[in-house]
Amino acid sequence: MAHEPERMCIGCRKKSTKKDLIRLVKGENEIILDKKGNALARGVYICKSKECILLARKKKALSRNFKQSVQDSVYDLLIKELENG
Ligand SMILES: [Zn+2]
Numbered sequence: 001m002a003h004e005p006e007r008m009c010i011g012c013r014k015k016s017t018k019k020d021l022i023r024l025v026k027g028e029n030e031i032i033l034d035k036k037g038n039a040l041a042r043g044v045y046i047c048k049s050k051e052c053i054l055l056a057r058k059k060k061a062l063s064r065n066f067k068q069s070v071q072d073s074v075y076d077l078l079i080k081e082l083e084n085g
Pocket residue numbers: 009010011012013014046047049052
């Protein structure tokens with residue numbers, strides 16, 4: 001079996017394989033969830049964990065990673081997405 005590449009979570013900064021992470025990419029005007037994981041844009045990853053999302057929000061990790069201000073609503077959206085499975 002091929003080795004699966006690991007990506008770092010912007011919340012806890014631990015590495016996981018893509019299936020355990022949510023990918024976010026920079027859209028034209030906003031940060032969007034890349035559910036299929038193949039959008040052609042710079043992406044960041046976050047664990048499928050509410051703790052990590054809250055941690056990332058506290059650290060303003062998305063703003064820092066994308067070098068633009070990111071609304072807290074993006075984190076709320078992530079949590080909602082997680083809760084909806
Ligand atoms: Zn994490």
